[in-house]
């Protein structure tokens with residue numbers, strides 16, 4: 486295999502400018518799934534992937550998912566499914582990624598235009614979606630192109646599933662995967678997802694766990710319209726005052742969730758589990774670098790990693806309807822909608838968490854004795870996932886990391902969520918591996934999101950090498 490991989494690697498290096506151009510084109514499409522106005526761009530991004538794949542000879546289908554739940558005027562973006570190769574003598578690997586992105590505006594504090602790929606002298610490629618998840622998704626397409634141009638036989642049959650609603654809770658995808666497990670995905674021997682990040686900036690990892698995510702809205706309304714605070718301040722009960730107090734009751738400064746009963750849903754940490762954290766290559770400096778400050782809750786790596794992977798967290802995200810612009814507008818908002826999410830871990834179940842959240846929010850609001858109206862609801866939810874890394878899928882990826890990066894990867898879990906991971910595992914009955922491309926400083930979801938050129942190009946080599954090693958692994 487060595488000469489074949491070497492030719493492939495050489496080809497990837499030779500095509501690196503083309504691959505960066507492909508990423509530039511993808512970043513230029515603002516495929517923001519959370520913004521209804523951007524839905525045509527999400528669809529455009531799906532079509533871009535479909536046409537790139539067709540040009541390389543893949544069989545591609547753009548599958549509709551129907552109307553968006555609770556927004557019946559909106560069509561969900563299509564799932565792009567594709568197959569490259571159909572050789573009964575080869576293994577079949579199913580890869581998943583998403584082509585939608587988080588919202589981004591230059592005014593949020595970006596140093597460059599978020600939807601223009603901008604490369605600095607350190608090889609950092611800035612742009613929304615560069616690391617999450619356009620770079621890794623294009624990686625698979627680049628991998629096909631480099632094999633073709635190098636004249637190296639593609640080592641496996643590749644099935645692809647690229648969705649456009651991941652950043653909005655993967656609306657509609659669970660049913661699709663379940664239905665296609667015995668259809669389009671029926672030949673899959675294993676699944677690989679490239680949509681998370683290294684723990685630091687130097688050492689690659691393979692990931693076997695994710696937290697889940699329950700995302701909530703609290704709406705508080707009262708007045709018929711926004712009011713002048715000079716006229717109504719002191720005589721009207723203000724939704725904003727109520728929501729700040731209700732949201733303030735959810736979590737404390739040290740991240741302790743204040744919802745009674747929530748901690749009892751968490752599986753106890755075993756001694757064996759505790760011992761795993763010490764060996765992981767991670768330092769508080771890695772955290773400070775990616776955090777951009779030293780404002781951490783803990784001072785040691787073990788508790789920091791456990792807080793990220795092993796325990797739930799509750800984050801407050803924003804208040805819709807609140808005055809947030811610069812200046813000093815003296816308005817009383819008539820309706821405000823607070824957003825928060827809980828990252829869930831074993832053994833927390835979505836419905837059990839909902840019940841505790843609703844009970845707590847309603848009780849806190851009742852304490853205020855407000856005449857305003859409260860409505861609390863779940864916006865979307867995705868389950869946590871923990872798998873066994875003792876499988877040929879992980880062994881192959883481990884060998885690929887050693888070949889490309891010259892080190893053994895750490896086995897990690899991830900604090901973020903990829904809701905369909907568990908669905909893929911349960912629906913196909915196959916092992917799922919998370920193979921990250923980007924690093925801890927990539928600032929996914931944040932301003933100045935980037936992917937290092939090195940991670941992109943070596944990441945394409947890694948994806949290809951993984952497929953070659955998969956082809957060699959004995960079945961277990």
Ligand SMILES: C[C@H](N)C(=O)N[C@@H](Cc1c[nH]cn1)C(=O)O
Pocket residue numbers: 617618651652653654680681698700867900901902903904929
């Ligand atoms: C880890 C992955 N790249 C990611 O960013 N996932 C999102 C998924 C999500 C869940 N609710 C809303 N989006 C995340 O972890 O926030």
Ligand SMILES: [Zn+2]
Pocket residue numbers: 583617618651680
């Ligand atoms: Zn992602």
Ligand SMILES: [Zn+2]
Pocket residue numbers: 587617652929930
């Ligand atoms: Zn994301």
